[in-house]
Structure formats: structure tokens, C-alpha cells
Amino acid sequence: MSRRVSLTRSLLTLSLLAAAHAQADEATLQPQRLSIGSDLTYPPYTYREQGKPAGFDPAFMTLLGGHLKLQPQFVDTRFANLVMGVNARRFDLVASALYVTPERAAQVDFLPYLKSGASLMVRSDDSFRPQQPQDLCGKRVASIKGGSWIPKLAALSKDYCQANGQAPIDSREFPTSPEAAQALLAKAVDVQFEDAAVARITTDKLKGRVTISSSTLIYPVVIGLAVRKGNEALLGELRQGFSAMKQSGEYQALLTQYNLGEPSAAEIAQALGQNPQAAQ
Template identity: 40%
Template sequence: MELSKSRFLQTVSGVTFAGLALLGQSTAHAEDALADGKLTVGMEIAYPPFESYDGDKVVGFDPELATLLSNKLNVEAEFIDAKFTNLILGIKSQKFDAVISGMYVTPERILVTEAIPYARTGAFILTLKDAEIKPIDENGLCGLKVGLQQGTSWVKDLTALSDGYCAENNKGSITIQEFPTAPEVSQALISHNVDAQVEIAGAARMFVERSRGRIEISSPELIYPQTMGLFLKKGDMALKNKVEDAMAQIKADGSYQMLIDKYELTAVSE
């Protein structure tokens, strides 16, 4: 249907004013989020080396990254402990401004958040040191009971592997057992309740170190390489722009690369 000139101008004006209103709301939210001098960051503080408690202090890669970014934003980083499965919900309900918690950027998460990639890594397979079966890659998990932390992307990956490769080659299905936290998966492995654990590389190395020789990494190479991201509320472009600018600054001054090297991660260029 064609519009008269006057109606067309009214329609364009309405869209323009609506767009400006949304832009104003986005800018206002970014200012509100930082107005109290804090950037509140949700994370599960039971996931070394990414985040854990050292006494009353939160330590690890993610709090260090959050602190670097907050310094550039001229605010203080405040950490809020939450279950991994509740972190994205926490952004949507504005319980915190951002999530930085060793979380992968996935299509499902991009649909409901704004994501800023900050590092690349992958997973290792963990088994008991005296285990009879020690998978060297994900295909070796066929027929085994595998422990995973709830909410991780590997649940979907291993389900697809089990239904595809394992079934097609008559190698037995993968039995996936989920636990609330990654340390609980390691405890289940030590207790022989699961045959293997799939865990992000940095945490896997930490669990091996803390197991006193009971657990080892069986896969020589990383499996399921992924990009980790910082997550913000969907549509909050003003805050995203501020954080991206802060990220660019820590990359420029070298502090980002020093942190990446410290935790043996791979940097992202964008």
C-alpha cells in the first residue's frame, strides 16, 4: 500500500523518534550500570584456575581480566558467586552487569546475550592414572560413562557424538552424567562413579595437580576447541561498546597478552 507524502513523513518520524528513544535507553543503562562506580560480574567461584577463593579473595584468570577492564572503565570490579547454570539468567534479570566465567561463546548464548570473545581454549579428557581405558580423543569416549559439569556445551557435543559416530560404528553409547560443579565431577572420577571427565584445559591441569597423582590427562591434544566470552544483557550496546573499548586498551598496553600467557590460553584478535 502506498502512503501519502504527509503520512510517509509521519511514519518515518515515528520510527526515527522510536529509534532515538531506544538508543537513549541503551546509553542510560550503560551509565546506570557503572554509575555506582562498580562493574558487577557474575561467575561460579569454584572453577580454578579461572575463578576460585583464596581465603576471602577471588583469584584466577577471570577476576584478573575483570579487574583490568574495570580499571580502564574507571570503576571497581565486584564479583557475585552464582551457579554456572544460572549465570545467563542472572544477566537477563540484571542481577549483575556481566558474566566472565570460563563460558564458551555458543549460538544459543548469542541469541540471548551480547558476547565479547576474550580467549580460545579447548578441553582435555581426564581419567584415573590406573584406568584400563584412557581415551586419546573424543571418539575414545564411546561406551564409557563420562562426567560433565551441568550447563557445559560438551553435553550437546557428546550426545551428538554418541548418536552419530559411536552408534554408526557399534562402539557403544556414551553415558553422560552431569554434576553441579567441576570439582564434583573429579570426585566422582576418583570414586569410580564415572570412567572419564571432559574439562576445559586450564581447569583440567589444576585438577590433575590437586589429585596427588590419582588423575591424569589422557588426551594428548585439545578436543572441542572453543572461544570463551564475556557476556552482557542482550541489546545493551552502550555497555558493550564501553567494554569493547576497554578490551582494546588492555590489548594495546600489553596487559591482556601477559594475562593470556600467564594462564596458557590463546589470544583472540577480535
């Protein structure tokens, strides 16, 4: 009788272990690997340094992968193709300064982990010094293709600029932020609408040829890791790993290094289009 009970327990244990391995295999495309879609042209978040991925997101994902016992593998993908790529199973998740919006939340599942905003950049030798989006009426505005603020600028152009008898905003999208900056330097556009952290590093790299004209964050946003809709197995693992990063102090050290912040529960709820008061 005891031998039969022992055998039953052994079979149950093996069954549970097999289920756990099956869940892990289902969570990622390859066992023990975490493939990450990232636009490696977007410093300081994601870029290449000496041929290797560098910046906040690669550093964050390396630490997170360590907690998950998964080896990070970056797949360089242009920003506009990231959401489509994760849903097409070209990679496991997106880590590329992807802003959380209700529209995107309908397509992917998010793990919010950062807060940022946008800035306006102009040529240093130009007298044009916009402070807010309303100053862009009639101007040529460069942005990275797929930027979350582009629909907001389109709405502002119609509801504010044209409604008040001013010329519309001429939005021009570029595959990468450096290409948008080159268009600004070449006077092909009047201003570049850019993530605040990216704008800061761009002004440093261009050594004073461009400057940030806005003094406050524009359209404050929450940034999130994105996984394929319904991939609860991977999302759950990411949440556990993120919690471990917070407890170890690694997360706060990384935020301090890059001068970034953690979004509040209310800010996350608002970004997802939910009721912020319900998250407090």
C-alpha cells in the same frame, strides 16, 4: 546577544553531560560498579583464594574495571545459571570461562577474549586412556553442568556410537568441576571431560591421582564476556577498555601468566556461527 549564546552553550554542555551520565547508569545496574556473574569453583579461571575471587577472570576484570573507572563486584553463581542471571539483570555481565556458541549468542551479546579447548581426564590407576570423543562410547562421562560440549557428546553418541552398533555415551553432569573430579576418583564415572586449563590444574591439585589422557585440544573453543542482549552501552565500554588493556600490554602479560591464547577473527566468527572468511 553574546550572553544568550553563552547561556545556550552552557545548557547544551549540561545536556550532553546528563546524557553521558544517563548512558553510564544504563550500562551498569549500579553507578560506578561493575557486577560480575562468575562461578567461583572453576580454577584457574574463577575460584576463591583466602575468601576472595581469584584466577584469570577476576584478574582480567580487575584490570578492565580500572580502565573503565568501575569497581568490580563478583556475584558467585553456578555455571548453569549464568546466562539466565545476566538476562534477569542479577549482574551486569558474565566473566566465567563462558564458551562462545551460536546458541548462546542468540541469548546474550559476547565480547570474545580467550581461546581454550577440552581435555579428557582419567584415574591414573586405570588402563582406559581415551584420546578423542569417539573413544567414549559406552563410558560414563562426567562434566560440569551446562558444559558446551554436552550437546556435542549427545550427538556423537547417537550419530557415531549407536550408529556403529556401540553402546551410547552415558553423560553425567555435576554442579562444579571439583564434584565431577570426585566422582572420577570414586569410580562413579570412567572419565572427566574438562576444559584444558582446568584439567591441568586439577591434575596438579590431586597429585597424580588423575591424569590427562588426550594429547590434543578437543573441540577448540572461544571464550567470551557476556552481557544482556541489547546492552550496547556496556558492550561498547567493555570493547574500549579491552582495547586499552591490549595497548598497555596488560592483556598479553595475563595470557602468558595463565598459558592461554587470543582467538583470531576467523575463530571468533566461527564460534558465533558466522562465515570465518568474512572476518579475515
